[in-house]
Amino acid sequence: MEAYIKGIGIISPQKTFDTPDFLSDVVETASNSLRCIEPSYKDFLNPTLARRMGRIIKMSIAASSICFKDSGVPMPDAIMTGTALGCLEDTEKFLFSIIDNDEQFLTPTSFVQSTHNTVSGQIALQLKCMNYNFTYVHKGFSFESAVLDGLMTIAEGNGNNVLVGGHDEMTDKYYRVCDRVGYWKQETVSTMELINSKTSGSIAGEGAAFFMLSNHASAENYAKLRSLKFIYKPESQQDVENRIMEMLAEKGLKPEDMDAVVYGINGDLRFDGVYNDLKDGMFKNSTAVYFKHLCGEYQTSGSFALWLASNMLKKQEVPAAVLIGEKKHTSLKNVLIYNGFMGDDQSAFLLSQC
């Protein structure tokens, strides 16, 4: 099961749309909750419709529209998205009005928009796309499950171009709630210092990223997605390494063939061990890259990592802002992404240059 990444659209806390720049001008935030830089929605949506839509729905529609344009595919053969929290803002709005008004005087808009499949449904509705349509909601496997479905759909011959996406939003309230179970750092950490942090907790993030997976080889593609593996609650570091070795071996590759590895390091001393051990052990000869200081920690952050790795391969460039230590590669042919959400639901993507 393999596919090419033909186009991408991404809205993130960095300048990732409407610019040829590739992370040379990093947005640094003096807060532990990174929020997306949003586009002007009138370019993507009828303003009347946009006014009623929640933020994550608008961001996702914008990101998917950018992806359609970037890929030159106006109508995908299938749509699959991943989101752990769905449309959180609308969910909170409806929940709060139930509690606050004692189940009276409620209106349906926020309930209707709260369902997790609102985004994939809205994309289909905007396009009048009656094709296969799925939404995955499994924590740190949400986006990865959507990508797996995309790879399977292409392998089955049920699509030439399939849209896969990941989207999650953060709200002030949910930030506070998750803070109570130790998700976030208590001290404010600056963007470029996250990796040096020696405390528990990470910084919150969000984003909407869409990819057009295609079975069509072309020099214009970003990268070739060659494998994707899910590692649920690994028993040990050895277990992680064995499974990565197995994944590489299936493609006739060895750890030293990885020119760069993108790690889901989130600055939380409880969870970064798995990445550091890979970086200093199995992949000590590969260029090390990290990204969560730029997009924050969130369940579908794998979509930001996939955007980063795809662009690294296409542009043959590793931006200074994501580099850990020295560059160890001469050219970028194979890149591995190893990511997880708060230590759980770990996954590995293998990408190659087109």
Added chain:
Amino acid sequence: MSSKVYVTGIGIISAIGNNVAETLDSFNKMHSGVGTLEHIISRHQADTPVAEVKASNAELAVMAGFPKGHEDTRTALLGTIAAKEAVKSAGITDMKEFRTGIISATSVGGMGMTENLWMQYLDTEQSGPWLKFIESHECGDSTEAIADSLGIRDYLSTISTACSSSANSIMFGARMIKQGLLDRVVVGGVDSLSKFTINGFSTLMILSKEQCKPFDANRKGLNLGEGAGFIVIESEKAAKGKTIFCELTGYGNANDAYHQTASSPDGAGAYLAMEKAFNISGLKPADIDYINAHGTGTEINDLSEGTALDRMFDKKVPMISSTKAFTGHTLGACGGIEAVFSILAIKNNMVYPNLNLVTPMPELSFKPVTELKKDQKINNVLSNSFGFGGNTSALIFSRVKE
């Protein structure tokens, strides 16, 4: 790779029974599970009938086999009970014997817990052991609870496509087997009643104040329900030598792309989903012996689905019923629960009645079955599930040829 996907285990809990045997007993006695809401304090308790599982969370925890005092979301408890029954019925004792996954489905996950604790979560002055439930809000939480209790590690996922969620989890699991990614998968879904969904559907004005009447000309809306339905599906290799319930021969997924919540009047998305399922199964509409309809009892669904069925079957619709008047509409769980009903229809050669039907819809050519029918020859069953966001899905279960 396996070209066939076999059903080897079934498990269910809903308002009409805590397991397969109790469920069949309720069908035999024509006992509906729709009644008064008991386990949630709500303004709607008196005037909105629901189909609730007749047990408290503490009782469910015992049924799920957890140690005394174990607390979890109702979603995780219901899911664990049904998934465990399915795994037991499949005779699985060693999870490591084959690559095993679980794909669950839910519409609101741990919302039943979140809605009770939300204000406490936000108030940093208050603290307690309930803080551990913060993470149970996520839809994937109940799936991981089920997976951990069963020892499943090779693959986990959760699907949420509103009321078609668990039909999609069954479809996705079958595709993973056919692609050779897994040998067997526990698939299905779970949802528990919550104030969130009761009030949500209430604002849409599609909750009936009386027992729902699917496919009746005077239908007044749906009754919400709760429960879980899981089945075990296996590859040819893994199922070898085992007792097989039936084969999952067809599945189809499409999008109606008509409206965020309402189905199109002609049921275009429903038609497409059924058409895809027939293409995969290689069966013709005339091969279907029984249809377990989505049949929610809302004005729009039943007309849209009925119109699509009339077109698909060229107005020669076989025996058909909606079982929602028994179980209520269990949202993300209904595809799993109704898959169990479809499988039991084949196993027992029976067809369930569409309760409360008085006046058939004049727009449709067919009249649903209103009595429990036994001694039928049921070889192929079509099960439909449709949801918000335009999601439409259809599954076909078939008797394994001797």
